[in-house]
Amino acid sequence: MVAPLQKHKEPQHVENEAESQLKEAARLFGIFSEPARLKILRLLRDGARCGRDLAKDLKLTPATTCHHLERLKLANLLSEKRSGKHIYYSIVDSELAQALERSIEALHGHAGPDEKAGVQGDS
Template identity: 35%
Template sequence: MVDADRVAAVRERMPPADDLADTADVFGLLSDPNRLRLLVALLDGELCVCDLAAVTGQSESAVSHALRLLRAHRIVAARRSGRMAYYRLEDPHVRLLLDLALAHTEHTEALHPERDGNA
């Protein structure tokens, strides 16, 4: 039986559809392992494209493409110094999301049937 009071309370707290779509976009950006590597690398502070490529094992072109996407969504920001651009995490909320997700995976023995071909 539906608990009408609880349903009404949850509906009241539900964010607008546009806000949920924006949140889903952020999680979509974080769901790519290569972009996630870049963001984890930036937890230690700002880095240039060539340093990020060296740290993550990606090409500079792939790193630049990913950073453009992350920058467009205000997840990272850039600081110019001469011909170099140094990237950093833009929002402390993203840092918190990354820290929480990393802590979760470190302390949880997750099952991944999708990786084992059992999905």
């Protein structure tokens, strides 16, 4: 008599870790779903910038820019430092920013012609 095959089960902690990673990725993709936030991260690649300058470059109101900056801060993607009346924002993890940039470039090659007009280089 042949013993029945048993399904291989991953240890529970491995499943929980994988599930946790997917949830974190989904949360970050939600943050990245707004083009203005991607543009902010691109503008901050070369160093810290104040919110007023970011708003001007993005052609957004200071309130809208502040909203996006707060979302990025709450996601632990940005840090802030006050200098006088200004608050300067910078990227917390440059490795994540580089990975995001590579992802944008990779996805751009897979988008249809109408979709490629969405997020482009610094404008």
